[in-house]
Amino acid sequence: MTDDASEESYHLEGVAFGLADGLIMCLGLIIGVAEVTADTRFVVIAGVIGGFANAFGNSIGFFMSQSAERALQIHETTDHGKITRIHSRKEVLTNSIISFISTVAAVGILLAPFALLQMNEATILTFIVGSMMAFLLGSYTGRLCHENAFREGLKYAALAILGAVISHFIADLIQILV
Numbered sequence: 001m002t003d004d005a006s007e008e009s010y011h012l013e014g015v016a017f018g019l020a021d022g023l024i025m026c027l028g029l030i031i032g033v034a035e036v037t038a039d040t041r042f043v044v045i046a047g048v049i050g051g052f053a054n055a056f057g058n059s060i061g062f063f064m065s066q067s068a069e070r071a072l073q074i075h076e077t078t079d080h081g082k083i084t085r086i087h088s089r090k091e092v093l094t095n096s097i098i099s100f101i102s103t104v105a106a107v108g109i110l111l112a113p114f115a116l117l118q119m120n121e122a123t124i125l126t127f128i129v130g131s132m133m134a135f136l137l138g139s140y141t142g143r144l145c146h147e148n149a150f151r152e153g154l155k156y157a158a159l160a161i162l163g164a165v166i167s168h169f170i171a172d173l174i175q176i177l178v
Contacts, residue, residue, distance in 0.1 A: 014099040018102025027167075134157045138154070138156025
């Protein structure tokens with residue numbers, strides 16, 4: 001594999017991280033806020049603010065994690081003579097930006113139904129779209145890792161659905177307590 005091909009495949013890690021986290025966190029946030037408020041404006045406001053905060057946190061966390069991994073790779077190569085591919089600084093920074101953009105894209109897709117539909121229809125469509133996107137991401141990741149694509153897709157979709165269901169029940173609990 002050439003360095004360019006290796007760098008391109010490395011960027012898929014930022015896309016996958018940003019999309020997976022954006023889908024699971026933001027789907028749960030949107031479903032929970034929709035349940036507790038029943039107000040489209042609050043859903044959009046919470047989705048945008050939460051989504052951008054999540055995207056920023058993702059990109060910073062990804063940058064810090066990949067920087068630490070890079071330092072470890074350099075240390076292992078220097079001290080142990082182990083040959084390993086070392087992430088370049090450019091790759092770490094680019095992938096962090098890609099993680100941010102991917103999370104924001106996931107938020108935009110999940111919030112789009114609220115601009116076009118009534119609350120109940122938008123919530124249902126967002127749940128379906130989020131679950132399908134998680135399935136597709138899992139399937140793609142499974143194929144890349146030479147795993148069973150269908151099983152990986154189901155696993156990602158199940159995690160997204162679980163996050164949304166938990167958020168729905170937390171919203172119900174908040175309504176009871178407040």
